[in-house]
Amino acid sequence: MAKAGDALHRAFFGLLARLPATGAQESVRRYFDWWHRRPDPWRYTSDSYERDRHAALLGCLPRREYARILDVGCSEGVFTDLLATAHPGAETLGVDISSQAVRSAARRAASAARFACLDIRRHAPQGAFDLVVCTEMLYYVGGARSLRQVSGRLAGLLEPGGVLMASHPFPESRRLHRHFSAAGSLRQIEELVVRGNGRPYGISVYSRAPVTFTAAP
Numbered sequence: 001m002a003k004a005g006d007a008l009h010r011a012f013f014g015l016l017a018r019l020p021a022t023g024a025q026e027s028v029r030r031y032f033d034w035w036h037r038r039p040d041p042w043r044y045t046s047d048s049y050e051r052d053r054h055a056a057l058l059g060c061l062p063r064r065e066y067a068r069i070l071d072v073g074c075s076e077g078v079f080t081d082l083l084a085t086a087h088p089g090a091e092t093l094g095v096d097i098s099s100q101a102v103r104s105a106a107r108r109a110a111s112a113a114r115f116a117c118l119d120i121r122r123h124a125p126q127g128a129f130d131l132v133v134c135t136e137m138l139y140y141v142g143g144a145r146s147l148r149q150v151s152g153r154l155a156g157l158l159e160p161g162g163v164l165m166a167s168h169p170f171p172e173s174r175r176l177h178r179h180f181s182a183a184g185s186l187r188q189i190e191e192l193v194v195r196g197n198g199r200p201y202g203i204s205v206y207s208r209a210p211v212t213f214t215a216a217p
Contacts, residue, residue: 077105
């Protein structure tokens, strides 16, 4: 999608998400089910921009072992598969609001990743994760209050010492990611801005503070 089309798309959903909660949630879900009626609607497998963005995302991840990985807003699971392939020892879960996207992801999966239909605005997956990935979806969650709630929910899914990575168009990424930076439990460890493709985007990486123990006197 061209840069101007991207901006219009995000603006439309910014307005839609401000409708009364039940109506907005159902409208967004129905739209994405309709959008995923065709294979690879975002051109993740064919667009060089998307391939380069996925490579940049993988390159920004701290080099360590991950036991449980969550990809929020996974669409058809293209990047979820890349995460699962890069970290074969991890349990990798992709979630999306669209049941159609999740069915397509399960059919095309080229890894051991699992997929589930879930609206992160209302629910969180069970358990904790030591890597949470959130790309190209925060502008769908609504206004500042909803963005703050969803950001807090994602941060709360992290194990102590876990990593959260978010990526959105730049400079909008700084507005969308600001609630992660404001979370007392998260520390930003990297921000990468990629500008050279005419569709700049930012990648922000955060770490949750590990548990510390005070020695008994």
